[in-house]
Amino acid sequence: MNPSLHDGRQAATSRRRERARAALREALAAGEPVSVSGIARRADLDRSFFYRHNDLLQEIQAAENRPQSDGEHGVTLASLRADLANANDRNSRLTARIRQLEEALSRALGERAWQESGLGAPTDIHALQERINQLEQHNADLIAELSEREEDLTAARAANRQLLTTLNTRQNLNENLPLE
Numbered sequence: 001m002n003p004s005l006h007d008g009r010q011a012a013t014s015r016r017r018e019r020a021r022a023a024l025r026e027a028l029a030a031g032e033p034v035s036v037s038g039i040a041r042r043a044d045l046d047r048s049f050f051y052r053h054n055d056l057l058q059e060i061q062a063a064e065n066r067p068q069s070d071g072e073h074g075v076t077l078a079s080l081r082a083d084l085a086n087a088n089d090r091n092s093r094l095t096a097r098i099r100q101l102e103e104a105l106s107r108a109l110g111e112r113a114w115q116e117s118g119l120g121a122p123t124d125i126h127a128l129q130e131r132i133n134q135l136e137q138h139n140a141d142l143i144a145e146l147s148e149r150e151e152d153l154t155a156a157r158a159a160n161r162q163l164l165t166t167l168n169t170r171q172n173l174n175e176n177l178p179l180e
Contacts, residue, residue: 034063
């Protein structure tokens with residue numbers, strides 16, 4: 001390889017490396033998020049350049065994980081990840097709560113529709129309970145009356161049997177009497 005060609009390539013690589021470091025310093029100074037893609041855009045380089053120069057890649061990755069100042073509050077990648085995890089957990093809890101509320105609303109609307117259709121249980125349970133008590137008392141009175149009538153019927157049958165027996169006995173006596 002030609003020594004002047006080799007020197008030219010090294011000089012071009014050095015200039016690119018310096019542009020990459022300058023872009024990284026500018027991004028850090030501006031408080032912008034640092035990433036390989038962002039630095040490559042800022043330095044007008046291909047991302048593969050950073051993967052061929054491991055030392056530059058490590059500098060960018062170290063800057064990515066470095067805390068960034070955001071006014072009074074320091075924002076780090078770890079704090080952003082923690083915030084994201086907390087937001088995802090809250091989202092899951094709210095989703096579950098919404099599902100519970102939808103089910104409760106569905107049950108309430110179903111019960112209301114059932115009652116309004118006339119197929120559901122009446123709302124005046126107390127009046128129905130009183131009516132049941134009245135009917136049970138009336139039923140008990142009818143049973144007592146039926147029992148008394150059965151006793152009267154049994155007594156009337158016994159008296160009827162006794163009268164028939166007496167009549168039959170007289171008739172038999174009259175038949176057995178000699179005729180004169």
